[in-house]
Amino acid sequence: MESLGWVEIFGQIFVQFTPVWIGLVLIFVLSAMFKRRLGLYGRLFDSTIGLFGLFIVLFWVLTAIFADLIITQDPLGQISGMKNKLPGTPVPGGDNSYYLLGGDNLARDVFSRVVMGARFVLSIAPAATLFAFMVGVTLGLPAGYFGKRLDTILSFIANMVLAFPVILLFYLLVTPEIRVTGIPTIMAAVLFLFPIVFLMMLFQSRYYTEPAKRNLYCGITLIICLWAYSGLAFNADPLGVFYMDPNLLNVFVSVVFVNSPTVFRIVRGITLDIQTRDYVAAAQTRGEGSWYIMLWEILPNARGPLIVDFCLRIGYTTILLGTLGFFGLGVSPESPDWGSTINDGRKLLSIYPHPALPPAIALMSLVLGLNLLADGLREESLKD
Amino acid sequence: MLTFITKRLLVMLATSLCLTFVVFFLTNLQPNLEKLAKTEANNRMTDAQVISWLDRNGYSDPVLFRYGQWLGVMPGWVKTDADGKVTGRCITTGVAAADAPGYCGILQGYFGRSTVFKESVDVIILKRLSLTGILMFWVMIVMVPAALIIGVLAGMREGSKSDRTLSAISILTTATPEYVSGVVFIVVFSSMAVGLKWFKGSATSAMDDITFANFTLPVMTMALYGMGYIARMTRASMAEVMTAQYIRTARLKGVSFRNVVLKHALRNALIAPFTVIMLQFPWLLTGVVIVETLFNYKGFGWTLVQAAGNNDIELLLSCSIAAVLVVLVTQLISDIGYVYLNPKIRVN
Numbered sequence: 001m002e003s004l005g006w007v008e009i010f011g012q013i014f015v016q017f018t019p020v021w022i023g024l025v026l027i028f029v030l031s032a033m034f035k036r037r038l039g040l041y042g043r044l045f046d047s048t049i050g051l052f053g054l055f056i057v058l059f060w061v062l063t064a065i066f067a068d069l070i071i072t073q074d075p076l077g078q079i080s081g082m083k084n085k086l087p088g089t090p091v092p093g094g095d096n097s098y099y100l101l102g103g104d105n106l107a108r109d110v111f112s113r114v115v116m117g118a119r120f121v122l123s124i125a126p127a128a129t130l131f132a133f134m135v136g137v138t139l140g141l142p143a144g145y146f147g148k149r150l151d152t153i154l155s156f157i158a159n160m161v162l163a164f165p166v167i168l169l170f171y172l173l174v175t176p177e178i179r180v181t182g183i184p185t186i187m188a189a190v191l192f193l194f195p196i197v198f199l200m201m202l203f204q205s206r207y208y209t210e211p212a213k214r215n216l217y218c219g220i221t222l223i224i225c226l227w228a229y230s231g232l233a234f235n236a237d238p239l240g241v242f243y244m245d246p247n248l249l250n251v252f253v254s255v256v257f258v259n260s261p262t263v264f265r266i267v268r269g270i271t272l273d274i275q276t277r278d279y280v281a282a283a284q285t286r287g288e289g290s291w292y293i294m295l296w297e298i299l300p301n302a303r304g305p306l307i308v309d310f311c312l313r314i315g316y317t318t319i320l321l322g323t324l325g326f327f328g329l330g331v332s333p334e335s336p337d338w339g340s341t342i343n344d345g346r347k348l349l350s351i352y353p354h355p356a357l358p359p360a361i362a363l364m365s366l367v368l369g370l371n372l373l374a375d376g377l378r379e380e381s382l383k384d
Numbered sequence: 385m386l387t388f389i390t391k392r393l394l395v396m397l398a399t400s401l402c403l404t405f406v407v408f409f410l411t412n413l414q415p416n417l418e419k420l421a422k423t424e425a426n427n428r429m430t431d432a433q434v435i436s437w438l439d440r441n442g443y444s445d446p447v448l449f450r451y452g453q454w455l456g457v458m459p460g461w462v463k464t465d466a467d468g469k470v471t472g473r474c475i476t477t478g479v480a481a482a483d484a485p486g487y488c489g490i491l492q493g494y495f496g497r498s499t500v501f502k503e504s505v506d507v508i509i510l511k512r513l514s515l516t517g518i519l520m521f522w523v524m525i526v527m528v529p530a531a532l533i534i535g536v537l538a539g540m541r542e543g544s545k546s547d548r549t550l551s552a553i554s555i556l557t558t559a560t561p562e563y564v565s566g567v568v569f570i571v572v573f574s575s576m577a578v579g580l581k582w583f584k585g586s587a588t589s590a591m592d593d594i595t596f597a598n599f600t601l602p603v604m605t606m607a608l609y610g611m612g613y614i615a616r617m618t619r620a621s622m623a624e625v626m627t628a629q630y631i632r633t634a635r636l637k638g639v640s641f642r643n644v645v646l647k648h649a650l651r652n653a654l655i656a657p658f659t660v661i662m663l664q665f666p667w668l669l670t671g672v673v674i675v676e677t678l679f680n681y682k683g684f685g686w687t688l689v690q691a692a693g694n695n696d697i698e699l700l701l702s703c704s705i706a707a708v709l710v711v712l713v714t715q716l717i718s719d720i721g722y723v724y725l726n727p728k729i730r731v732n
Contacts, residue, residue, distance in 0.1 A: 162666075167685075168692065327689070339563070342564070353570075357567065364561075
């Protein structure tokens with residue numbers, strides 16, 4: 001069989017992404033139709049930058065969802081004779097399949113690995129960011145609201161973590177040896193507790209006057225959260241639904257740990273600002289509890305900057321995960337995540353550039369999309 | 385001002401003590417020590433032999449004690465083995481056990497020996513830091529002026545076409561981490577297969593002799609990532625200043641746009657970016673590690689990777705002290721500089 005030319009390669013890739021294109025068209029048409037009813041998200045459609053960012057982010061999200069349909073080869077499979085082959089090389093054995101973006105150093109398909117890498121990155125980065133936000137919000141609100149000694153202590157700890165060079169922390173925390181000592185599990189046990197505390201306080205402060213409702217909401221949250229908690233942190237889920245690979249847990253916990261102090265500082269700063277507003281004073285005069293004021297008065301009014309930062313932070317977390325992969329920390333050598341793929345490809349970069357470039361461009365475009373989306377959101381939320 | 389600085393210095397001291405203890409604790413975890421014993425002595429030692437090796441080399445004391453010894457506030461360990469031979473932390477070869485000093489830690493200027501490089505840690509750190517210093521110097525020379533110019537040009541006419549273009553460029557650079565831009569640069573500028581072959585893809589030769597060919601890519605890679613962020617901060621600050629009353633007054637008086645920007649707006653617009661530039665140092669540190677690994681430039685970042693990868697405890701500790709000090713000192717400078725530059729803020 002002939003090798004494919006560049007036009008055919010891009011044609012084929014375009015066809016492979018069909019499920020993504022259909023999904024994108026559907027989402028965009030539906031959102032554009034109902035954009036006046038969709039609040040901030042709908043107004044994003046008025047800003048070119050935001051729309052462009054949304055397009056890129058949705059592209060990768062859909063790619064991650066439909067990855068199984070898009071890939072042309074097994075992302076972990078090695079086919080002999082395909083080592084470092086150029087893009088468009090047909091697979092020997094001839095069932096009309098190609099290595100669309102060539103083969104890597106271990107004769108695996110670069111295209112399929114990049115597509116699968118999207119799934120890896122997009123299943124960790126947003127979740128890790130969300131957890132970091134839970135930790136940052138749960139600690140930042142009281143630090144800003146109560147101030148005094150609590151603020152001093154928490155700020156000192158946050159600054160301390162921030163003064164730590166990220167890369168050194170990763171080298172110390174994400175090693176196979178440390179798993180034996182159980183430190184990642186302890187960290188997970190502490191960090192994963194914050195979402196539960198956050199949700200419980202959320203319902204408790206709002207509904208404590210209606211015990212029936214409160215008990216229902218708190219009960220449901222507690223059951224689901226503790227179930228997930230036992231599975232994720234201790235790998236002791238009785239039903240086996242929630243499970244995290246110990247390696248992955250280690251990476252996840254470290255990323256959450258590194259991100260939460262920054263979120264803490266942002267939330268604390270916003271709280272200090274919003275606290276002086278009249279509606280907070282009104283709530284205090286009404287005799288509302290502190291946690292009610294923090295979670296139901298201050299937090300909703302801080303959503304603008306927090307949403308923007310959330311988008312930016314997912315991008316930053318993606319970069320961090322890439323850094324981890326780049327240094328070969330925490331992830332298995334087989335893993336198709338973008339950082340490891342770039343690291344694998346760079347060793348022969350000056351002779352075979354094709355294995356390293358696609359994951360590099362993929363990572364860059366995702367982070368760019370998230371940045372543009374954040375910019376668009378900031379612009380639109382400032383128009384209020 | 386003096387009390388402010390003293391207070392900050394005390395906080396710095398407390399922070400670095402806490403951080404070095406964390407590093408000490410994490411590097412001295414039992415599995416790490418066992419690995420160290422096996423790499424140092426014999427890979428096929430039994431568990432009992434590992435324990436006795438650790439005991440012989442002073443690793444069996446409680447962590448807090450050993451941290452004290454490392455700091456130099458507690459006397460170094462001394463052991464006499466079955467043959468009556470005295471070994472100890474402070475007893476080096478060529479010095480009799482009786483003459484050896486009782487305390488030897490970083491307070492006494494003893495940083496230990498690297499197990500990877502077989503050299504004194506302070507020598508290694510100084511050599512590597514100076515190499516990284518050169519890299520950082522050139523990065524700053526390229527990054528700061530470029531970022532400020534882009535930011536000022538974009539911010540002086542907010543919303544214009546040039547603003548849109550320059551902002552897009554700065555967003556693009558912040559979205560490109562070093563390991564991505566480095567890879568792209570190597571492919572474009574130095575790849576043997578397709579590239580332009582302008583520069584070298586390795587900076588190893590730059591350690592002795594810096595040339596345009598071997599140093600451009602690492603400097604560009606690092607400068608690019610930090611540039612976008614500083615440029616965006618400068619733009620925001622410039623745009624804010626340009627809406628101020630006194631700028632409008634100057635415009636209405638008939639001052640040319642050029643003079644308004646250069647004489648009236650610029651100085652006020654540069655206060656915020658100063659802090660940002662200083663706070664970029666900790667970020668650059670991660671960048672240094674990536675770039676030095678990617679371009680094989682054997683500076684501080686490269687050393688840190690070697691130390692961490694081989695669990696070279698004393699080298700890693702000194703690396704972390706150096707890194708943490710850089711971060712804390714830049715924070716202090718940025719705070720002092722901010723107060724100094726901005727007359728609106730006064731510290732009591």
